Amino acid sequence: MSNTITKKGDSTKSRLVFAYVVLCFLTVLCLIWFVLLFMSTTQSGSELNVRFQLKIGSSFMTNLKNSINSQNILRGMLNSVIISGSCALLSTYFSTLTAYAIHAYDFRFKGAIFTFILAVMMIPSQVTVLGFVDLLDKLHLTENYTGLIVPSIAAPVTFYYIKQYMESALPLSLVEAARIDGSGEIRTFNSIVLPLMKPAIAVQAIFAFVGQWNNFFVPSQVIIERRDLKTVALLIADLRSMDFKNFDLGQVNMTIFLSIFPTVLIYLILSKHIVGGLALGSVKG
DSSP states (O other): OHHHHHHHHHHHHHHHHHHHHHHHHHHHHHHHHHHHHHHHHTSOHHHHHHOOOSSOOSOHHHHHHHHHHHHOHHHHHHHHHHHHHHHHHHHHHHHHHHHHHHHHOOOTTHHHHHHHHHHHHTSOHHHHHHHHHHHHHHTTOSSSSHHHHGGGGOOHHHHHHHHHHHHHHOOHHHHHHHHHTTOOHHHHIIIIIHHHTHHHHHHHHHHHHHHHHSOOHHHHHHOSSOGGGOOHHHHHHHHHTSOTTTOOHHHHHHHHHHHHHHHHHHHHHHHHHHHHHHHHHHHHO
16 A cells, blocks of 8 residues: 555656656746847847857947937837727726626527627738728828727627636626625626636736737738837837848847837736636636
């Protein structure tokens, strides 16, 4: 009996060691690219044009000043934070509200509406962008934040994820109890439903923020003339499209390096809710 227990203990320890080795390897594999990117920000454009070297150079502050002064990267980051943050907030709130309506109410054409929303998920944005930009132009919503923020309210993918999560995390008996106690629908949603949906909302908020932060295609069609409204993705594209004489690879790498921090910060803030959501999903499943 004792030999069997010892063998099981050794087997468990071996699996644990193997898991830690794999996790350490994956961590190094993920972080090495950030280290290489940081090294490239410390080297001048002329050095990088010759070859990349595995060393810390002396041009970090020069590249930082060039990125801030010539491209106004701080303004671009502010634009991206405003647009991405607003899109994440609005899309998750209204997607949760829509999912709650589909989940908690029985009404005619409920199944048809759900199917229609799922069908919209299959349509790529590139197919509808011409009509989308034309509509924004007619509504005078181009060359401003509104044209990028308001359309993000309709987020079928976010709705679908929250709807599926809601089926396991929100019992209808809880909603009925709130109604019996005299709670209004809006109060029930804001006070009961939203707190229960925090893990799912956190996950989708990260996806929405990062997706909008890295979005180049739609902003490039909506914001064309006003340079003060350009996002980080547009500024990086402008840098990469410069002619050979003005192209500075050190400045490009510095701009990319600075653009990473807000997305990492958002993940660190919301990561604890992701872990909680995964734990709840595993228990419910």
